[in-house]
Amino acid sequence: MRLKVTVNGVPYDIDVEVEEPEAPQLGAIVIGGGSGSIATPSTASVQATSANAVVAPLAGSVARVLVEEGQEIEAGQVLLVLEAMKMETEITAPKAGTVAKVLVDKGTAVQAGEGLIELD
Template sequence: MKLKVTVDGQVYDVDVEVEEEATPALGAVLVGSMSAHGVTPTTAKAPATSSNALTANLAGTVVKVLVEAGQEVAAGDTLLILEAMKMETEVTAPKDGTVAAVEVEVGDAVQGGQVLIEWASEEDEEEAS
């Protein structure tokens, strides 16, 4: 995987080898107040291991979203920026494709494994051509 890292304004291209690890599935997400009344359990929209979704590799806050649904992107393009512990991390496209949906907005807090962007399936891309 190729990454771009910016240190003090200087951009470096970095090659990184990534080993596949089992990603823990998200459990129930409780939506509502802290009281036992009105709490609704729900599950994540797409599993973290989905091949048609880009998931967060760390917990943080979305500070910029640079793409929108329907946009074509190339591998390595920056899609959004997450901030964690006062450091910004660029989330880049792992492959060429078309963005089907952006599941987060600026200001959203995300957890590791949470779906950020869903890719259009190959059938969807062929129909759009």
């Protein structure tokens, strides 16, 4: 870089070399923990379901199954109840139809996105 500097009224042209400071490198960011153990990522797997399946909106366990195979259902009818963290969530039918297959039983642990009931 070229600078013009005036000292006691006398102008000087000076070439200046500017060194860029090295940017600090960030280390690993650890949130929580403290036990010193390293968490390893895992993947959850769920059963494949048909396009007509009613799926679990959250992970939990099946508290009650209120329908059976072959039963006619109305849109909005409660099909089963999931329990997660001491809270119950009613799973309702998205449309009217017939229950083709019940994929879970009372007490079954399910993951979010897992098929619960197939409709015709």
